[in-house]
Amino acid sequence: MSSHSLNYLDELEAEAIYVLREVHAQFQNPVILFSGGKDSILVTHLAKKAFYPCKIPFAFMHVDTGHNFPETIAFRDQLIAELDAELIVGSVQESIDQGRVSEEKGKHATRNALQITTLLDAIEENRIDCAIGGGRRDEEKARAKERFFSHRDDFGQWDPKNQRPELWHIFNGQHFEGEHFRVFPISNWTEMDVWNYIKRENIAIPSLYLAHEREVVWRNDSWIPASEFLKLDENETIEQRKIRFRTLGDITITGGIESDSDTLEKVVAEVSVMRHTERGNRSDDKRSETAMEDRKKQGYF
Amino acid sequence: MEIHQNQLLRFTTAGSVDDGKSTLIGRLLYDSKSIFEDQMEAVENSSKKKGHNGIDLALFTDGLRDEREQGITIDVAYRYFTTPKRKFIIADTPGHIQYTRNMVTGASTANAAIVLIDARHGVIEQTKRHAFIANLLKIPHLIVCVNKMDLVNFDETAFTEIVSQFRSFSSKLEVTDTHFIPISALLGDNVVNPSEHMPWYDGGTLLHILETLEISNDVSQDDARFPVQTVLRPQREGYLDYRGYAGRISSGSFRVGDLVTVLPSGLSSTIASITGPGGEIEEAFAPMSVALTLKDDIDISRGDMIARTTNPPVPSQELEVMLCWLNKDAAKPRSKYTIKHTSNDQKAMIKEVLYKIDINKLEKKEDDHSLQMNDISKVRIKTTRPLMVDPYVKNRLTGSIILIDDATNETVAAGMIV
Structure with missing residues (x-):
């Protein structure tokens, strides 16, 4: 009987597949929030398995800040074509042009917070009742409190102190018109689990995760990539370095680390001895101790 | 590569701030x-701001703004760590009486529960409450940590006294596997590293016990249960006749060729293929x-249960349930709710409240028939259609239900089928 025991990666996989199937059964119009990062790629891979031999029964939604890594967009388009899936793009630039939001001012201005409006507008316009995300509870302290099925009111807001209790494997996705859910199938995965699984399954990921030569500038303790959006300070210079990224966000705020890990095997080995969290290089989380909680309450991913 | 054979262990910790629960998790x-x-740097900075000497381990577990400001835990928080032996998920739940609902939530998926006792105070009401809930939710393994041993001079008698106190009241419960460990979360004794101060203790450290608990038998191996989540019908070449019933096996096992019965229809067939x-x-x-x-074309949809024909569950419309009320609004007499059981949704009515349990005294209150937040009561529920249930003591997944109030869509109660 002892052979009837799953290892932890298989158990996490089984749990995520179960959650994705519950989404399909409980919602009318779900989407996978796709950023081109490894976590949303992982969710997509799990969705393929959950519904095989059917196509993934969800559309994909990308909130495009306009500040992308070109590699991410190329990867996105190729994957969507392979899956023969529908892609909905919410454009932050359009939100700006329509006067729905305005650009932040100052040296450290980013479009990170502006995405909230674009995301919520896209959810409303497309009558999305469930947005599936690659958020993980180990990423950040506010996310540690997230449910698998996380309710959003008709303003798209999260009320962390009044969440529905979630027991056993029973998920309550009941909601009123205009409300939606965020669902996180890989809630219980850690960064290490994600990498181990990507390696085991040999899942294709953007080359940005592997070490490569790149023009970068040293800012806020990490290597920020040179791009058309980057404004240099007087004391900053662009250098050529061999770097890779642990997470992918906007090109303006995602810092890389110096690394020689140019294969998945080397990345997994490197991550296993990392002494900093992966979001440590994301300046969006560094704004205050509760930066993530504050954004999530408003409707952030 | 060996690490990939490691199992996952989920455990819950119950206790209040005063017991040193957050410190224990921080220490682990x-x-x-x-x-x-x-x-580490963030916590060091916060510790300094709050005027602590050294680092306050408890700060590792506080998440929400209000929790950090007030130094309390409001909601279940999940933590992760991995050792060379296992991956662990901690459901960190607050221990106050008004948070019974969070304890029940954290306990519902746990293989093990850690109950913390302050060595200076011994077994108190809260200890009994935690042990009772762990038992009610049928957590297979209980680990009683007698904490703050440093404050009783690491005295063996203090420890054995508390162990016998605990045993005398827990004999009423049906906990199968109980461990006792004397620890100091603050100093780290017997948490991850063995204590130098308690040579009289020859058991394992907390981490050692967590790494070696036998969990393969925590899920029933006997009753094969497969609640159907959704039906896969690919409308494409090569798969036009494919009808796959997708779901997660709740208990037991299925093999190709097994004779199975589909409930509630009662029709039988043979498993033709299994796709993992x-x-x-x-x-x-x-x-x-x-x-x-x-093998056969049977009408099957979400909410149906596939079980091995030799021992199917019993379809039932009248259930006796131990119900934990989770919502701030009390139950209204004879109200109707949506009941969710595995993948099956039906309407249900609470017909009768048989008694309430005073979880501090562990006594029945026969005359109290109200259902208010954090109450645990035995009730009789009637459903519009049969549910394919097992007793909770035999099967935690096919023996559990939740109730949803259709007026608010909130999950208002969780129940364990008797």
């Missing part, structure tokens, strides 16, 4: 080297997510 994470340097996440397989077992096909 810290000594198992699961805390990153930037998290990696492709076709001969056998699948709990908790795998798979898709089954059957």
Whole structure:
């Protein structure tokens, strides 16, 4: 009987597949929030398995800040074509042009917070009742409190102190018109689990995760990539370095680390001895101790 | 590569701030080297701001703004750590009486519960409440940590006295596997590293016990249960006749060729194929997510249960349930709710409240028939259609239900079928 025991990666996989199937059964119009990062790629891979031999029964939604890594967009388009899936793009630039939001001012201005409006507008316009995300509870302290099925009111807001209790494997996705859910199938995965699984399954990921030569500038303790959006300070210079990224966000705020890990095997080995969290290089989380909680309450991913 | 054979263990911790629960979790994470340097720096800075000497381990577990400001835990928080032996998920739940609902939530998926006792105070009401809930939710393993041993001079008698106190009241409960450990979360004794101060204790450290608990038998191996989540019908070449029943096995195992019965219809067939996440397989077992096909064309949809024909569950419309009320609004007499059981949704009515349990005295209150937040009561529920249930003591997944109030869509109660 002892052979009837799953290892932890298989158990996490089984749990995520179960959650994705519950989404399909409980919602009318779900989407996978796709950023081109490894976590949303992982969710997509799990969705393929959950519904095989059917196509993934969800559309994909990308909130495009306009500040992308070109590699991410190329990867996105190729994957969507392979899956023969529908892609909905919410454009932050359009939100700006329509006067729905305005650009932040100052040296450290980013479009990170502006995405909230674009995301919520896209959810409303497309009558999305469930947005599936690659958020993980180990990423950040506010996310540690997230449910698998996380309710959003008709303003798209999260009320962390009044969440529905979630027991056993029973998920309550009941909601009123205009409300939606965020669902996180890989809630219980850690960064290490994600990498181990990507390696085991040999899942294709953007080359940005592997070490490569790149023009970068040293800012806020990490290597920020040179791009058309980057404004240099007087004391900053662009250098050529061999770097890779642990997470992918906007090109303006995602810092890389110096690394020689140019294969998945080397990345997994490197991550296993990392002494900093992966979001440590994301300046969006560094704004205050509760930066993530504050954004999530408003409707952030 | 060996690490990939490791199992996952989920445990819950119950206790209040005063018991040193957050400190214990902080200690586990810290000594198992699961805390990153930037998290460490953030906590060091917060500790300084709050005027602590050294680092306040409890700060590793506070998440929400209000929790950090007030120094309390409001909601269940999940933590992760991995050792060379296992991956762990901690459901960190607050221990106050008004948070019974969070304890029940955290306990519902746990393999093990850690109950913390302050060595200076011994077994108190809160201890009994925690042990009672762990028992009610049928957590297979209980680990009683007698904490703050440093404050009783690491005295063996203090420890054995508390162990016998605990045993005398827990004899009323049906906990199967109980461990006792004297610890100091603050100083780290017997948490990850063995204590130098308590040579009289010859048991394992907390981490050692967590790493070696036998959990393979925590899920029933006997009753094969497969609640159908959704039906896969690919409308494409090569798969036009494919009808896959997708779901997650709740308990037991299924093999290709097994004779199965579909409930509630009662029709039988044979398993033709099983598709797992990696492709076709001969056998699948709990908790795998798979898709089954059957030899015969039977009408099957979400909410149906596939079980091995030799021991199917009993379809039932009248249930006796131990119900934990989770909502701030009390139940209204004879109100109707949506009941969710595995993948099945029906309407239900609470017909009768038989008694309430005073969880501090562990006594029945026969005359109290109200259902208010954090109450645990035995009730009789009637459903519009039969549910395919097992007693909760035999099967935690096919023996559990939740109730949803259709007026608010909130989950208002969780129940364990008697």
